[in-house]
Amino acid sequence: MSRRQGRRWTLIGVGLRIEPSSFTMVIGANGSGKTTLLRVLAGAWTPTRGEVRLFGRTWQEAPLERIALLSHADHHYDDLSAAENLDIHWKLMREERRAGAAGGASGSVSGSAGNGSPGGERGRLTMTAEGALARVGLWKRRDDPVRTFSAGMRKRLSFARVMMKGPELLLLDEPYSQLDPQGAAFVDGLFKELRESGVTVMVATHQVDRVAPMCDRAILMDEGRIGWEGPSAEGPSRIHPGMQE
Amino acid sequence: MTAVGDNGGTSGTGGTGGTGAGGGTGAGRGTAERRGEGLAEALSRLAVTTGWIFLKDLRLAWRSPGRLSAVAMFAVLILLMFSFAVSDTSRLKTEAPGYYWLAILLSSTLYLSDTWRIEMQNRAMEGIRLLPVPPAAVFFGKSLATMLLLTGMGILLIPVMVGLYDISVRMGTALLIGVLILGAAGLSAPGILYGLLSARVRSGEVLLPLLLFPLEVPALLACTRATTLVLTGDPMDQLPAWLSLLTAFNLIFWSLCALLFGRLLEE
Numbered sequence: 401m402s403r404r405q406g407r408r409w410t411l412i413g414v415g416l417r418i419e420p421s422s423f424t425m426v427i428g429a430n431g432s433g434k435t436t437l438l439r440v441l442a443g444a445w446t447p448t449r450g451e452v453r454l455f456g457r458t459w460q461e462a463p464l465e466r467i468a469l470l471s472h473a474d475h476h477y478d479d480l481s482a483a484e485n486l487d488i489h490w491k492l493m494r495e496e497r498r499a500g501a502a503g504g505a506s507g508s509v510s511g512s513a514g515n516g517s518p519g520g521e522r523g524r525l526t527m528t529a530e531g532a533l534a535r536v537g538l539w540k541r542r543d544d545p546v547r548t549f550s551a552g553m554r555k556r557l558s559f560a561r562v563m564m565k566g567p568e569l570l571l572l573d574e575p576y577s578q579l580d581p582q583g584a585a586f587v588d589g590l591f592k593e594l595r596e597s598g599v600t601v602m603v604a605t606h607q608v609d610r611v612a613p614m615c616d617r618a619i620l621m622d623e624g625r626i627g628w629e630g631p632s633a634e635g636p637s638r639i640h641p642g643m644q645e
Numbered sequence: 646m647t648a649v650g651d652n653g654g655t656s657g658t659g660g661t662g663g664t665g666a667g668g669g670t671g672a673g674r675g676t677a678e679r680r681g682e683g684l685a686e687a688l689s690r691l692a693v694t695t696g697w698i699f700l701k702d703l704r705l706a707w708r709s710p711g712r713l714s715a716v717a718m719f720a721v722l723i724l725l726m727f728s729f730a731v732s733d734t735s736r737l738k739t740e741a742p743g744y745y746w747l748a749i750l751l752s753s754t755l756y757l758s759d760t761w762r763i764e765m766q767n768r769a770m771e772g773i774r775l776l777p778v779p780p781a782a783v784f785f786g787k788s789l790a791t792m793l794l795l796t797g798m799g800i801l802l803i804p805v806m807v808g809l810y811d812i813s814v815r816m817g818t819a820l821l822i823g824v825l826i827l828g829a830a831g832l833s834a835p836g837i838l839y840g841l842l843s844a845r846v847r848s849g850e851v852l853l854p855l856l857l858f859p860l861e862v863p864a865l866l867a868c869t870r871a872t873t874l875v876l877t878g879d880p881m882d883q884l885p886a887w888l889s890l891l892t893a894f895n896l897i898f899w900s901l902c903a904l905l906f907g908r909l910l911e912e
Contacts, residue, residue, distance in 0.1 A: 442775060443777075464776070464777035465777060471768070473768035473771070475769055475772025476772075477701075477705060477763065477767075478763075478766065478767065479705055479708040479709050479763070484704065488697065488701050488773075489773075492698075492773065492776050493776050495690055495694045495697070496694075496776060496777060496778070498690065499686075499687075499690055545708075561772070565776070
């Protein structure tokens with residue numbers, strides 16, 4: 401699979417297979433294609449050439465309700481409060497899940513004002529907007545407009561959004577950036593929980609030493625190509641020290 | 646090839662949304678019933694999702710009243726400028742409907758640019774698209790919200806027009822508001838489509854009127870003529886013809902824009 405942006409090829413002949421319930425770390429220098437890879441897999445950007453199959457379906461027919469992306473752009477409306485932002489997503493997701501449920505899909509957004517406990521089904525972290533806000537430590541600021549939030553708080557809200565979706569494939573682009581130590585510890589805990597839930601995770605990160613022990617596999621992106629792939633434990637030795645944050 | 650999790654999991658969502666009509670008397674009839682139910686369910690879901698997008702846009706407009714009032718003030722200023730520019734009061738009276746609709750059209754581009762700027766900021770619309778939400782629901786929700794806000798602004802402009810240009814509404818304000826609703830619908834659907842297109846390119850604010858205005862000529866003509874007839878009276882019974890033209894314009898462009906919108910929204 402390849403992708404061109406303007407005149408530049410940002411992904412060149414990338415071929416990989418991600419096993420269900422696996423944790424994959426995507427590493428590489430800035431501009432190496434990590435973000436592009438994740439965004440194509442999330443359905444945000446089209447591949448220019450080649451084929452992408454997600455859950456056995458083509459890219460055009462990919463079940464986006466089973467995929468969540470945490471990206472640099474946080475997808476929030478600045479003028480709305482944290483609760484309103486999540487509420488919009490929750491209501492829209494509920495309609496799509498109803499559609500999926502009618503067709504035999506798993507997972508529906510819980511209707512109760514839950515505390516954010518994981519859903520019973522495999523790969524589901526289904527929770528309400530309230531539960532998600534409480535979970536990421538933003539309950540007290542739920543009625544404040546997002547424009548008043550710090551970068552770290554916005555990141556936490558993004559985590560609340562992806563957790564609420566309860567994806568089977570979670571794509572995280574620099575999940576630790578802008579977070580304080582408490583927030584970073586929260587992400588570590590979330591990884592453990594995702595592992596227990598059987599969610600498939602791909603993490604693009606520069607925090608190689610921190611993430612490697614939690615992953616199974618690592619992919620090193622190099623100028624749009626897969627430069628190396630192997631066990632995540634070998635990841636830190638494959639990357640130039642200057643690339644790490 | 647890049648593949649993720651294609652282990653043939655059976656929990657897919659590939660269903661058509663039909664719940665199945667059990668116990669049909671014949672296979673053909675059962676299938677037709679299921680298809681009918683599936684279509685009804687799909688339309689019902691589209692309506693609900695459209696409603697949430699519509700409410701989201703209204704909430705965003707409500708949360709930033711400064712932006713809306715700036716758009717309305719711009720329209721008032723246009724009416725005022727025309728009253729200064731045209732000194733002949735009888736001509737001003739005759740051409741008032743044209744000035745009124747030009748004020749709405751010009752100020753609508755401000756609103757359209759702004760609504761898409763908000764959607765593009767933080768890639769908020771991308772977040773909605775990836776939930777996923779049907780593009781048609783996004784299109785109809787945003788177009789309906791735009792139509793409502795333009796209608797509201799048009800209603801506010803009526804007393805301004807009456808006061809500045811010294812005109813009277815002979816066939817009744819209700820009929821004028823009816824024309825306004827049809828006209829606002831004619832501006833909003835192509836406006837939302839071209840607003841998205843221009844938001845994706847550099848200097849899109851400049852591009853939007855260049856794309857939108859030529860397309861809006863039939864709607865603008867029908868709106869102006871219909872408004873003139875409502876204001877001055879319709880002895881030749883021409884109003885239904887102009888309203889039919891406006892309705893046909895709306896039907897064509899709401900359908901066409903809804904079909905094209907998905908492709909534009911994709912990337």
